[in-house]
Amino acid sequence: MSKQVISTPNAPAAIGPYSQAVRVGNLVFVSGQIPLDPVTGQLVGGDIGVQTEQVLRNLAAILEAAGSSLAQVVKATVYLRDLGEFGRMNEVYARFFAESAPARATVQVARLPRDAGVEIDVVAEV
DSSP states (O other): OOEEEEOOTTSOOOSSSSOSEEEETTEEEEEEEOSBOTTTOOBOOSOHHHHHHHHHHHHHHHHHHTTOOGGGEEEEEEEESOGGGHHHHHHHHHHHTOSSOOEEEEEEOSOOGGGOSEEEEEEEEO
């Protein structure tokens, strides 16, 4: 199988030596997204709910560029700076995965890029 790098201007540009996503066969591996505005490249303000919504919009844009969608996500990993914010993050997350939710792990981390409150990466079918 050959690997295809996925990139879209509809999501924040990579802020390091990585791709927004890589497609191999019928799977797409999306790099962790933080709540960056794709137009300004700046972290969005607001609570963990606002940040989670921006992250999921960024993920959706990258998946669309890869020929997939949030509905085709099979695995997600959520990284939270504060696990005490799990409930609010989960409320927003549930709106985006209302049908068949993917497998998921959620962990608390000491710090995220740009001091974001949340980062999410996903694996999806194409």
